Amino acid sequence: MRAAGVDALWVSDPANVRAITGFSSGADGKVLVTADGATLYTDARYTVQAQEESRVPQVIARPPETYQDAAERVKGQRVGFEAEHLTVAGLEVLRDHWDAALVPTRGLVEGVRLVKSPQEVQAIREAQALADRVFAEVRPMIRAGARELDVALALETGLRRAGAEVGFDVIVASGPRGAMPHGVASERVIEDGELVTVDFGARLRGYHSDMTRTVAVGTPSEELRRVYNAVLEAEEAAVAAIRPGVKAGELDELARGILERHGLAEAFAHSLGHGVGLNIHEGPGLRKGSEDVLAPGMVVTVEPGAYLPGVGGVRIEDLVLVTDTGYEVLSHSPKERL
Numbered sequence: 001m002r003a004a005g006v007d008a009l010w011v012s013d014p015a016n017v018r019a020i021t022g023f024s025s026g027a028d029g030k031v032l033v034t035a036d037g038a039t040l041y042t043d044a045r046y047t048v049q050a051q052e053e054s055r056v057p058q059v060i061a062r063p064p065e066t067y068q069d070a071a072e073r074v075k076g077q078r079v080g081f082e083a084e085h086l087t088v089a090g091l092e093v094l095r096d097h098w099d100a101a102l103v104p105t106r107g108l109v110e111g112v113r114l115v116k117s118p119q120e121v122q123a124i125r126e127a128q129a130l131a132d133r134v135f136a137e138v139r140p141m142i143r144a145g146a147r148e149l150d151v152a153l154a155l156e157t158g159l160r161r162a163g164a165e166v167g168f169d170v171i172v173a174s175g176p177r178g179a180m181p182h183g184v185a186s187e188r189v190i191e192d193g194e195l196v197t198v199d200f201g202a203r204l205r206g207y208h209s210d211m212t213r214t215v216a217v218g219t220p221s222e223e224l225r226r227v228y229n230a231v232l233e234a235e236e237a238a239v240a241a242i243r244p245g246v247k248a249g250e251l252d253e254l255a256r257g258i259l260e261r262h263g264l265a266e267a268f269a270h271s272l273g274h275g276v277g278l279n280i281h282e283g284p285g286l287r288k289g290s291e292d293v294l295a296p297g298m299v300v301t302v303e304p305g306a307y308l309p310g311v312g313g314v315r316i317e318d319l320v321l322v323t324d325t326g327y328e329v330l331s332h333s334p335k336e337r338l
């Protein structure tokens with residue numbers, strides 16, 4: 001906050017509210033951070049929950065009382081707000097209520113969230129272990145004649161039964177639908193000889209897991225197998241290069257270079273990966289030109305893909321913890337060798 005030139009910070013992003021306070025209904029809370037500490041603002045629907053969960057003092061109020069209470073604390077100060085999250089209307093409300101200089105800030109709390117605490121790593125590790133178990137149960141369902149939707153439903157039910165939430169809309173993209181990186185499950189029936197991309201995650205105690213496997217149904221064409229093996233080579237090489245001090249952009253470049261050598265540069269339509277935590281997508285960004293430097297305690301995905309419109313696609317993704325000396329792969333579901 002000092003480096004950003006602010007005396008106080010108004011936190012409105014739900015994941016940042018949760019990260020600072022531990023309050024799990026971040027969307028219905030705000031946090032004011034001042035030199036004296038942090039205060040959670042939420043309303044009477046959450047009195048008991050906030051007392052149970054929050055590690056910072058709470059004020060139970062509804063707007064406009066919320067802003068009036070905070071106004072006393074920020075009078076005459078430079079108060080940062082989260083420019084990437086606060087709406088224009090939200091900013092107008094602050095202007096109406098506060099006698100303070102409002103300063104846009106970016107990524108202050110997100111910067112602290114890049115490196116996970118041991119408790120956060122444990123939640124992500126457990127979420128991924130649970131997702132691995134569910135995938136092993138559901139894997140036999142991925143065969144000719146099954147609908148993508150039914151595979152997704154089985155994964156979702158498995159996650160919920162195991163006590164987790166579904167981290168994001170389950171992607172099950174079979175045959176030509178595999179060319180859509182975000183091909184959420186449809187009514188399409190899987191056919192023999194196809195590749196099926198399955199990308200899903202659990203959310204446990206607020207923390208996400210993320211993993212993709214592309215599975216073969218019967219014997220796919222030589223072209224599809226060639227693409228699969230190229231993506232696997234890129235994925236394994238990028239994972240093996242993970243260690244503290246490496247620039248995230250260099251990992252993307254490494255994977256992209258391998259796919260380029262296989263003639264698949266154009267087919268790799270997204271970045272190599274991203275950090276995972278309270279949000280499914282957070283820093284560091286494993287993308288072209290990223291200057292983010294990996295450090296122990298970061299949890300990232302490595303997920304190169306190749307997407308061929310009208311033909312199909314492949315993505316292989318592991319969830320990886322950056323350790324003091326290198327990396328630990330947290331996702332353990334087997335990867336097929338084609």
Ligand SMILES: CSCC[C@H](N)C(=O)N1CCC[C@H]1C(=O)O
Nearest residue numbers: 168181182199210211270271280
């Ligand atoms: C909507 S959450 C998608 C999770 C997935 N593992 C993922 O992060 N991606 C799939 C395609 C690329 C990458 C992304 O940037 O969305």
